[in-house]
Amino acid sequence: MRLWRGVGWVLFVVLLAMLAAVVVLRKVSNPLTSGTLTLPGLQGPVSVTRDRWGVPHIRATASDQDALYALGFVHAQDRLWQMDFQRRVAQGRLSEVLGEAAVPQDKFLRTWGFYRAAQAALPALSARSRRLISAYTAGVNAGIAQGRLPLEFRLLGYTPERWTDVDSIAWSKLMAYDLGGNWEDELLTQRVALRLGSAGVKAVQPDYPAGAPTILSTQELNLPAGSGPAPRTGTAVLPQDAQQQLRAQLRAARSLGFVSVPGKGSNDWVVAGSRTATGRPMLADDPHLGLSAPMLWYLADLQGPTLHAIGATIPGLPGIVIGRNDRLAWGVTNTNPDVQDLYVEPPGAPLTSRTEVIRVKGKPDVRLTVRESGHGPVVASSSDWGDRQARDVTLRWTALQPGDTTFDAFLGINYARNWSEFTSALSHYVAPAQNFVYADVDGNIGYYAPGRVPVRSSGDGSRPASGGQGEWTGYIPFAELPHTYNPASGLVVTANNRVVPPGYPHFLGNDHNWAEPYRAERILQLLQAGAPLTLDALARTQHDTVSLVWADLKAPLLRTQPADALSTQALARLRGWDGNETTGSVQASIFEAWLMQLERMAQDEMEAGDVTLTALAVRNQLGSNGALCRAPGVTDCAALLRRTLQAATTDLSARLGSNPERWTWGRLHTSYSKHSALGGVKAIGWIWNRGISTPGGTNTVNVGRPEPDTYRQTHAPSYRQLIDLSNLNRSRYIGTLGQGGNPIGSHYSDMQRPWRDGDYLPMSTDPRDWGRQELLRLRPTP
Incomplete structure (x- = not known):
C-alpha cells in the first residue's frame, strides 16, 4: 500500500510538471491573436481577425503590400518552424541542425541546386511581384522578431535567421519537384526494358486506355487536329554504377517526403450554370499531396485596396495559391507533362564546377563539388561504358532554367478580373505545369494547362538521351497549350488523367505520365447523372469512395478458387459488394489487401520492392493471363489469384484477428500526418504526428x-x-489538420475530424459567418 502511495506521489509530481510545461509552452509559443502591435514597415493600419478555426481575415486600407505584410506576419506566428524547415530543405542546410544523418539529403539538394534556381528567378519577376514579395518578407521578419519560437527550435537548439525574398521562391522549386518527377520514370523505364524488353515496359507501364476520358475532347481543342507528334527514337543505356548513384538520390528525395505514389493526384472540375441549380457556375478542387504535420496549407482571407482573395496559402509563399477573389475562382491539379530529361554527355564535354560547403552539427564540414553542363547539374558519372571512356549524366528540367516567372502568374491570378486577365497571368507560368479550371461571376468557365513544356529535336523523353539527341529546341507556345473557354459541354473535369486525345500536334508526355482514368470516370458518372447540380452534390462527389477499380477487377477476382477456409470466407464477402470503401466496410479491407498483393507481381522479375504495378496494369495482366503473373510455383494468373488471396487474408488475420467480422477498413486504414523532422523519433514524434481512420482507397x-x-x-x-x-x-473550404503549428495549440488539428467526415468551413469574407473571433490590430511604427 505504501508502495502505491509512493508511486502515486511520483505520478502526481510528474503530472504537475507536465501541466507546468504545457502552460509555459502555450505562453511562449502560441501566437498573440488579440490586442495591438506596432510594427516597422507597415504603411497603414491592418486588422487581423481570426475566426473560430483560426483563419485570419486580413484587412489593409493603405496598400496591398500591407495585406501581404500581414500574411507574412501570421504565417510566422503560426508556422515558423515549418517555414524554416522548408527553407533549409531548399537550401540543402538540414545537416546544420539535424546532424550527420542529413548529409545525403543536403548533397542531393545542393547538387540539383534548388536554392540557386530560386535566386536566379527573383530578378526575372515583375516590379509588382517584387514589391509584394518584399512586403511579405518584412512581415515574416516582424513575426520572427516577436520571439515566440516554436518548440522545435528549442529542442534542436537554434534560432531562425531572417527571412529573405529568395526564401519565398525557394519552396516553390521543391513543390515543382514533388509534382514533376519524370526523371524517376526514365530510370525505371530503362531498367524494365533491360530486364523485360519492350513488352515488359508496356506491361509495367500500360497505355492509357482507348476511349477513357481525356480532359479535353477533339472538339474542345483550339488547335487543328492532325496526326499528332511524330514518333521519336534515340536512347542511351546507363551503366549500373550510374543507375546506383541516381537511385541513391531518389532515396534521399523520398526520405524528404517526395515520394512517387501510383494514383497520387488531384481532382478539380468546373460546371457551367446550365448544369447547376443556381444557374451560375460552380467549381471544386481537392489537390492530393503528402500528409504532413502541421498541414501544408494555411487558409487565409486577404483584402487590400485592390487585392481581394481568399483560399489556401502555403506558409513561406505570398498570396493565395488556390481559391477565389470577388470576381472569379480557380482550382489546380497536376498536369505532369514530361519536363525532365537525363542526358549522357559525350567524353570531355565542357563542364563548370563549384564547391559547396555543407556544415554539419557536431561534425567537420563536408565539401561537395557540383559540376554542370549546358543541360544542367551532373547527377551521376561512370567510366563503365562500352568504350571505357568517362561520361557524365546530367539533368535538364524546366524548373531549373533561368527566367522562372511563376510567381508573376500566381500573384497575377489573385488580381485577375476576367478570363483575359486570368490567361494573361497564366502566360507567365513556368513550373510545375498544372491544370487550371476557371469560373467567374459573369457565368463563364474555362480551362488552361500552362507551364513550359519542352519541344525536343528527337526522342520522346522516356529514357536517357545521348550524343546530341533529344535536345530542347524551345517550348510549346502558350497559345497552343491545351485550353478551352465556355465549352459546349458545360463541364471540365481533371483528375490527372490524359489531357488531350490522339491528334494533338505537340508531345506532352508518354501514357505513363497520366493517372489511370478511374477517378475521372467516376467524377463524370456523378456529375452527369442528370439532376441540376448543387454545392452539396459537389461535396458528395469530392467524398465519394466507390471504387471503379473493384468494378474493373471484380470478374477475375471472383473466379478465384480459394486455397483455405479463410480465403473462402473472404471471397464470399466480396460477392455482391458495391465497391464502396467506407471505414466500416470489411470488403474494402479484403479488396485493398488483395490488390496490394497483386501489385507486387512484377517483383520477382525485377528487384524486390522495386516495381509496384498500377491497378490498370494488374487488370491488363489478369485479363490476358499475362507473363507477369508467372513466378516460381505459379504457372498462370489463376494460380496467382489463389496465392495472393491467401496471402492477403493471412495478413489481415495477423493484423486484425482471425474473425473477418473485425476486419473493418477503419481499423486498418488511418491517415498519417507526420512531422517533417521529429515525426520519426519514437520518444517524441507522437507530440506532433496525427492520424484518424479514413475511408477511400486506391483510385x-x-x-x-x-x-x-x-x-x-x-x-x-x-x-x-x-x-x-x-x-x-x-x-466552402477545409484543410487536413488545422491552422496552427503548436501541437498543444487549439488550432493544431481541429479540422482533422471535419475533413474526414465530409464537413467544410465557410469560405466567406462576411464576418457574420466567422463565429467566435479574435482581433489583432497592427499599427505602423510612428
Missing part, C-alpha cells in the same frame, strides 16, 4: 491508397474547396 475520388505493408494513408486530399459563383460567400 477512389476521395483517394485513400494505402501505403504498402502499413496500410497507412500518407497521401490524401490535402485541401478541399467548393465555390459557388452565384453567391461567393456560400463557398
